[in-house]
Amino acid sequence: MSQPQIRIENVDKHYGAFHALKSVDLTIPKGGFVALVGPSGCGKSTLLRTIAGLEKISAGNMWIEDRLVNDLAPRHRDLAMVFQSYALYPHMNVRDNLTYALRLKGVSKAERAKRAQEVAETIGLENLLDRFPRALSGGQRQRVAMGRAIIRSPKAFLFDEPLSNLDAALRVRMRKEIRALHDRIGATSVYVTHDQIEAMTMADHVVVLRAGVIEQQGAPLELYERPANRFVAGFIGSPAMNFAPGVVAEDGSSVAALGATIATDVTMQPGQAVTVGLRPEHVSVVAPDAPGAVPTRIAAVEATGSSSYLFTENDPELVLVTNGTSALKAGENVGLAIPPDQVHLFDPDTQAALRQTG
Amino acid sequence: MGPLRSMRDGIGFDTLLIGFALLYLLAFAGLPLLYNVIISFQQVDVFSLGTLLHPGAGWDNYLSIFRDPLAQMVLWNTIIFTVGSVAFQFTIGFAFALFFHQKFPGATWFRGLFLAAWVMPGLVVGVLWNWLLSGDFGVINHVLLSMGLISEPIFWRSDIDVSLYSVILANIWYGMPFNMILLSVGLAAIPDDLYEAAALDGATAWQKFWTITLPMMRSTIGAVLALGVIFTLQQFDLFAAITSGGPAGSSTVAQYWSWQLSFREFDFGRGAVISVMMILVVLAVSLVYVRSTRAETRM
Structure with missing residues (x-):
């Protein structure tokens, strides 16, 4: 748990005049589950996207497993992302969605089918492999998006508000499933959410952001018991302080x-x-x-x-x-x-x- | 359940609106189409033109067209013109659509300028290309000569080997922007997060194009190609303005031949034969178009 998987040092991100991330420092340990939480516009998604490489950092340094990735294209970072919209490929069935990354790597068709079957069993999709995304429910789409990430055994999973399109009951169930999956696979996870309950219940380490600044980071209960400032005190806990x-x-x-x-x-x-x-x-x-x-x-x-x-x-x-x-x-x-x-x-x-x- | 009631609840009004549209189509498209099919089986000349009924001709008009020495050349010209125009309009249009899909300052504004070509009347475009293609003082010859690609000027419009291609060239220029705009709309409809997901999955730009862009554009591409074929088969103005189908019929295509037979030689029966056959082709292509757009709404 101690070896850093992702290390972010003094990272800034500017969009023109807008300063989205301000001197962000964050170390994500190997196998850790880190939640980035904050109100909308706080920069949590931007931070996740800079880790993914979908946004370029304006200043600072970022390492993934000791490799400096400041200018590395997303496809070379070996990270998997679960999008809020799931971003399933609508023209591919579940099997092809799951194995798209393998296909790009030139893995044989038989091997791909085998791996798809394995992953589908892990996440309970084995009967849906031939379906197209349009024929799936929200929860099933969510699972396919998860499966697409799992199948690659990436260096880290990035979650961008993956549960926000699900109804409340399903959200609670998926919360537990994602955490259980994380514990089983032992992969490093970075999880963006605006829901502090999600952050508190799922993560080992919670990072509270506001206006591009990390207000406080630490274990969930540490944030609850010893908030560093009034913002964190008001943000963590429900009903609010x-x-x-x-x-x-x-x-x-x-x-x-x-x-x-x-x-x-x-x-x-x-x-x-x-x-x-x-x-x-x-x-x-x-x-x-x-x-x-x-x-x-x-x-x-x-x-x-x-x-x-x-x-x-x-x-x-x-x-x-x-x-x-x-x-x-x-x-x-x-x-x-x-x-x-x-x-x-x-x-x-x-x-x-x-x-x-x- | 009187007519007034059904008028008020909207159903009657719907029927009325559809009725008008159907009536219009029947009167101004259906009847002429039908009449066209009928006269393709009749002897119609300049003397019997004014009468509604003409002597029957059986399959004579059809046989005569098939046996015409021009027929084979016109068929080939039509195929070359259609395939050549659509292929290049599409690929160049797609390339430009992809280019303007990159977000750079002024991209949408610049793309809009391209429509200037498409909104021009065909005859104007034809005259424009007459100047460009002119054998003696045309810009195209000047450029090719000064680059050393040719040693003497090409007489684009009067050389039987190239006359058809000069019209194809003009038609590609004329129709490309329309392809570009439709394909741009298709590109814009593909969500960005699919490309982001693909990037994280390890796709190169080239792989993204083949595995995301092209399959996601399938219905748009089907519709654009179908419309391209239909519009190309309708192209008349450019022939009239640039080559008049000549020299010696070397740039005559089916639609131009049909017009020549009907309105130059007043052989309406034989002119109708060609348009009847073109209707069959267009009908088949229209089915492709309808299927494509239907798939689009289902996505």
Whole structure:
């Protein structure tokens, strides 16, 4: 896992005046599953396409298995890509789609048919080999696109939002299948998605991008527990983290925010302005007069069955999540218990985390 | 379910619109076509032209055309003209379509300029090429002479060995832009990600062309070739303007011969024979065209 398969150093990409990637550094270990995640336009797809060689980098260096690939054409990089649109060849049946790369390499027809059969069995397409893409469902097309990548045993798999055209249920299933496939083959994977749940559940290493800059990268739970800045804190986790302005109190460790005093377990400069970040799942509802609780009132309750979303009458409004069905009603007075070690603090100017919990 | 009701729910109106179109086709295409077939079996001359019914001629007109000493040459000329024109219009048009498909500044604008040739009336194009091909002071002879490719001027329009080719040359120039535009549309319809997928699969530019572009263009190519044959068989103006089918019939093709028989020799029966046979050819080619465009919508 430690040997780097893809190494990206100080890479920039310009489209005319638009600066799509800014000094990106990223090392992808052999056999690793790396997710590139961020809002649309953050440069995650551009980064993937520069790895593929479909876009040329404007500055910096990129290596695949110790080979400098800055100017190497895509066809020499030995990478396989699964496109969002799947990009299946519409004029070829599933077998020919799967074996197209082998055919270009001059592999014999018999050998190609054998390999197609093997891969089709791996991904459950053995009955569809003679079908054309137009006669396949979305999920089946997705599998063909995967199979086309697997059959080549490439140096790395590149996924460009491969599940975004599938319905929710199928997406969850394919998520697991792709990860299981990755573990079985042990290939290096780079996975682009705008869905942080996908990134968190599938990858070993998550890279959060915004406006062409890597905001933070690390293990999924590291990003959740120790976000480096307010953007990552708000992006990772669902529902998103609550933010409220506050000022550090005289004791240097509690913060005046939400019309109350919130205890933390760090020491800061008294009088310093901060942004308090609270995850909806870390705040619990207690009696209004409980010691240390932040008194407030419930504004609305949304029940989903498995959990309930509570909205409070604070300024700004807070969202809380509780398990199961909540007995609380709108208008009830309650107290909010906030564990000091679960309070995130950010510098309101630089947005950087003031301390990292966990 | 009165007529008013069906008028209001749209079905009656649809029928009405289709009815008009069918009526138009029947009156202005169907009847003349039918009449043409009928007179190919009749004796029609300048005296009986004004009457609706003419004496029957059985297969006489057909036999006479087949036995005509010109027939074999006209047939060959027509084949050479059609195959030569379509082959070069298509390949040059395809090459230009591929060229302008590369995204460089001004590509679409420049491609649009090529249509200037296609929108010109055929007679104007013919006159233009008369100048270019002129034996004494034509630009083409001048270029060939100064490059040392020929030692004396070629009399393009009056040399029986080259007269047909001079019309083919003009027709390639005239019809190429139309091929280019249709093929450009076909190229634009191929999604970019197919080429990207192929690039990652290891395809060279050449392999992408043979395994992605050409098969994806199959229906477009079928339609373009079919239309090319149909338009080439309709080409009349260039012959009229450049060679008038001469000298000595050396550049006469079927459609021009048919016109000569009908409107120069007033032998309408024999002129009709040629057009009837051309209808059969065009009908066959049209089937190819219809099949191609049908495959296109199914893709």
